[in-house]
Amino acid sequence: MAISGGSDSTGLLTALCEAAGDPKESGITILAATIDHQLRPESADEALAVNLLCDQFSVEHRTRAWTGEKPATGRASAARIARYQLLVQIAEELQATAIVTGHTLDDQIETITMRQARDPERREPEGTAQREGRGGDAGMSSSVLINGRFWLFRPFLKTRRNAIRDFLLRRGMGWIDDPSNTDERSERVRVRLALGGLSDAKADAWRTAVDLAQNRRHAVSQAAAGLLRESATIWQASAARLDPSALSASPDVLFYAIGTLIAVLGGREHLPASEPFERIMSRYLRGESFRETLGRVLLYNSRDALYLARESRDLPEMQVSMWQRELWDGRFEIVSHVPAACTVLPGQADVAAQSYPDVPTLVARAAWRSLPDVKVPQEFKDVQVQITPVLAPFRQFLADFDLGLADCLAQLMGLAAMPRSPLNDLIRKT
Numbered sequence: 001m002a003i004s005g006g007s008d009s010t011g012l013l014t015a016l017c018e019a020a021g022d023p024k025e026s027g028i029t030i031l032a033a034t035i036d037h038q039l040r041p042e043s044a045d046e047a048l049a050v051n052l053l054c055d056q057f058s059v060e061h062r063t064r065a066w067t068g069e070k071p072a073t074g075r076a077s078a079a080r081i082a083r084y085q086l087l088v089q090i091a092e093e094l095q096a097t098a099i100v101t102g103h104t105l106d107d108q109i110e111t112i113t114m115r116q117a118r119d120p121e122r123r124e125p126e127g128t129a130q131r132e133g134r135g136g137d138a139g140m141s142s143s144v145l146i147n148g149r150f151w152l153f154r155p156f157l158k159t160r161r162n163a164i165r166d167f168l169l170r171r172g173m174g175w176i177d178d179p180s181n182t183d184e185r186s187e188r189v190r191v192r193l194a195l196g197g198l199s200d201a202k203a204d205a206w207r208t209a210v211d212l213a214q215n216r217r218h219a220v221s222q223a224a225a226g227l228l229r230e231s232a233t234i235w236q237a238s239a240a241r242l243d244p245s246a247l248s249a250s251p252d253v254l255f256y257a258i259g260t261l262i263a264v265l266g267g268r269e270h271l272p273a274s275e276p277f278e279r280i281m282s283r284y285l286r287g288e289s290f291r292e293t294l295g296r297v298l299l300y301n302s303r304d305a306l307y308l309a310r311e312s313r314d315l316p317e318m319q320v321s322m323w324q325r326e327l328w329d330g331r332f333e334i335v336s337h338v339p340a341a342c343t344v345l346p347g348q349a350d351v352a353a354q355s356y357p358d359v360p361t362l363v364a365r366a367a368w369r370s371l372p373d374v375k376v377p378q379e380f381k382d383v384q385v386q387i388t389p390v391l392a393p394f395r396q397f398l399a400d401f402d403l404g405l406a407d408c409l410a411q412l413m414g415l416a417a418m419p420r421s422p423l424n425d426l427i428r429k430t
Helices: 007-020 043-056 075-094 105-118 161-170 187-195 200-231 244-248 251-266 274-285 361-369 400-412
Strands: 031-036 060-065 143-146 150-153 232-235 239-242 290-294 297-301 306-310 318-320 325-328 332-336 342-346 372-375 385-389 397-399
Touching (some): 007 043, 007 161, 031 075, 043 060, 075 143, 075 150, 105 187, 105 200, 200 232, 200 244, 200 251, 200 400, 239 251, 244 251, 251 274, 251 297, 251 306, 274 297, 297 361, 306 361, 318 325, 332 372, 372 385, 397 400
Antiparallel strands (some): 143 150, 232 239, 239 306, 297 306, 332 385
């Protein structure tokens, strides 16, 4: 579990230890990690205080620092990404089953409010394939797969911060107050102050609204997965066909399915922006024939199907060293076993017609030229180079909303299914 020493994570440590009991009897071992972002001079001492707290619970604790130069802008976002990557590293070292954080309902409300303030039309959950202009208000997911390896859980996401503090005070426990939580230069602090201390009744209304939005979000994603399973074909992880039967789906589902395909084939983390996407989709719904590009993807609609492929321009050239794991064009992970530097280029040879059966020539040519071509020194030509397609919108963060959709795309591209959650979620009536 991640612990900063604040009330939320201290409450989480206490609650988890009480719930797990004796590890020999429960089979549950709790391990703790603190990420020192090195943004304040007090942070190192706070990490030491957390270490002492973990000693009281007989919980193994590790501290990892976010080192290096910090960005002048977008620091909160950069810190968040660095924090999760460092947590994944520690989880790997400790052979942990999952990562747990102390995000609360108050954090959820603040997060949704901030996203609405930045862009009233962009309201998608964290870790979800996103498209500008798509409503949702679903906020953070209670479980997210990070880097395709570790499930992160937020068991306090429907719990108020004041309830956690009351829980700690009843046990005579304190917590560390981070001074940055009152610094009005922070967007989150300004939003928190603007919310003005929500009453429990208003927080309950928020909780209900978020539950409804998350249920809708999950339903659209599941329906999009079903649509692709029934109507889509993907070749070489570089070209796709969507049969005309897809047009029978509701626009919401159809837009999400096609938007996700564009993100995957284009190697983008987010779905395309709303204005050009909706213009193209309007032509598609009207049955027009067209050739368009969007999000680095060629879209070719004919009478028999809609075809998509990565457009064959602005493709990178890069060097790959032995054992290094490199991401090429946001679409392929390359691991070389060659004991020398190799060059990765866009596809150089003529298209192999059998690789794209019945695909229009211009689409097949673009798809083929968008595949990585690894140039290996002649003396090592028989040494293996692994090339694995990746699902760009779900590579770093995959919320449980989109698990079924990610599995569907993985199957269509010949990839392994996503790791299943290690948590058995028991819902009991009380």
